[in-house]
Amino acid sequence: MGRIDDVVNVSGHRIGTAEVEDVIDENVHVKEAAVIGAQHVIKGQCLVAFVISDNKLSRDDLLKEINTSLAFEMGAICKVDRLYQVPGLPKTRSGKIMRRILRKIADGESNFGDISTLLNPEVVEQILNESKRY
Numbered sequence: 493m494g495r496i497d498d499v500v501n502v503s504g505h506r507i508g509t510a511e512v513e514d515v516i517d518e519n520v521h522v523k524e525a526a527v528i529g530a531q532h533v534i535k536g537q538c539l540v541a542f543v544i545s546d547n548k549l550s551r552d553d554l555l556k557e558i559n560t561s562l563a564f565e566m567g568a569i570c571k572v573d574r575l576y577q578v579p580g581l582p583k584t585r586s587g588k589i590m591r592r593i594l595r596k597i598a599d600g601e602s603n604f605g606d607i608s609t610l611l612n613p614e615v616v617e618q619i620l621n622e623s624k625r626y
Contacts, residue, residue, distance in 0.1 A: 500529030500539060502537055502539065503536065519561065521546050525541055526589045527572070528540050539572045540575075541574070543558075551575060576623055578619045579622075582612065585610075602620070
């Protein structure tokens with residue numbers, strides 16, 4: 493069962509981010525992944541993946557592998573538009589991924605609010621720097 497509140501509307505198709513994360517996590521090069529919906533001019537929303545990988549594949553090759561798996565498992569409409577290979581994910585002390593921060597990064601915002609309570613606040617700056625590369 494996915495998170496009921498994390499559903500992305502991509503071109504009129506409702507896609508659960510938890511199900512997409514499950515497929516991505518099956519890739520041998522992926523250690524951990526978080527998927528969010530970001531604003532898209534044409535589709536309304538698009539899927540954006542933040543992935544901790546073993547860095548054995550380039551970002552483009554990993555994106556191709558992931559999208560091939562997603563098309564097979566969930567259908568051709570389900571594909572990741574943007575993939576960021578990151579060193580870590582922003583988590584609370586209890587281990588919950590702070591997806592609101594990832595959404596803001598994907599949408600180009602820089603005001604994240606108070607991140608001092610995160611387990612690893614330094615990773616936010618690292619992800620932000622990574623997102624500027626693409």
